[in-house]
Amino acid sequence: MLQRLRESGQTALKQCLAACLPHNCLLCGCDSDDSLLCPDCKSDLPRLPPGCPHCAEPTEGSMACGRCLAHPPHFDATFAPFAYAYPVDRLVHAYKYGGELALAAWFAALLAESIGPARFDCILPLPLHPLRLRERGFNQAAELARQLGKKLQLRVDLDSCRRHRATPPQAALPHKARAANVRGAFECRRRFDGAHLLLVDDVLTTGATVNECARTLKSHGAASVTIAVVARALRV
Ligand SMILES: [Zn+2]
Ligand SMILES: [Zn+2]
Known part of the structure; x- marks a missing residue:
């Protein structure tokens, strides 16, 4: 009897796991074994061409872009494997608002x-204000940072840097207002003297928010701040 119970328990567990693990490509629906995207859909993703060494904006010959030359950012470099375009925008949206948390590990592997x-x-992770955290239920940057920490075997600091001012969503503002909107939004509870930091977020748009966070980290002693995002919006 005990043996049978144990066996049925194991079967139920296996069925549960099978239901949780994706077997179909998130984009085309074909059988993709245990990966989120099939190899064809993965190879079709919009890779970001080489670009500005600071902000990853695609440029001729990977030269620094005009904006970084005119206003050097507080961060030193940016890793962004993809352009924020179809279907990466859909995947990021599914991760951020659709509860597709399995995407965090998948994005982190590509970032690594x-x-x-x-x-x-x-x-x-780029800190999220507690109010936003309550609305959304999780900080998409923190999940990414955790997964990236596992892949790169690096320490992840989830709470030394905080966002203490809720700001209107950046997307609602014209470009020039964005830097002013986030000014003074972050605070650090420790020093980062001489440290080389990797600051993680999902998408880089104008870079105003990560730039303000990088400024705060450097004012607390960081030697360098490098940005890592899944995707970068292209300027039009
Ligand atoms: Zn596919
Ligand atoms: Zn640039």
Whole structure:
């Protein structure tokens, strides 16, 4: 009897796991074994061409872009494997608002690939204000940072840097207002003297928010701040 109970328990567990693990490509629906996207859909994703060494904006010959030359950002470099275009925008949306949390590990694996052997002292997620955290239920950057920490075997610091001011969503603002909107939005509870930091978020648009966070981290002693995002919006 006990043996049978144990067996049926194991079967139920296996069925539960099978239901939880994706077997179909999220984009085309074909059988993709245990990966979220089939190899064809993965190879069709819009890779970001080489670009500005600071902000990853695609440029001729990977030269620094005009914006970074005119206003050097507080961050030092940016890793962004994809352009924020179809279907990456849909995948990010599914992750952020659709509860597709399995995407965090998948994105982190692609980010780890693009970061390669670069070394950092610590990974930090771009902090989300507690109000936004309550609305959304999770910080998409924190999940990414956690998964990236596992892949790169680096320490992840989830709470030394905080967002203490809720700001209107950046998307609602014209470009020039974005830097002013986030000014003074972050605070750090410790020093980062001499540390090389990797700051993680899902998407980089104008970079105003990560730039303000990088400014705060550097004012607390960070030697360098490198941005890692899944995708970068292209300027039009
Ligand atoms: Zn597919
Ligand atoms: Zn640039």
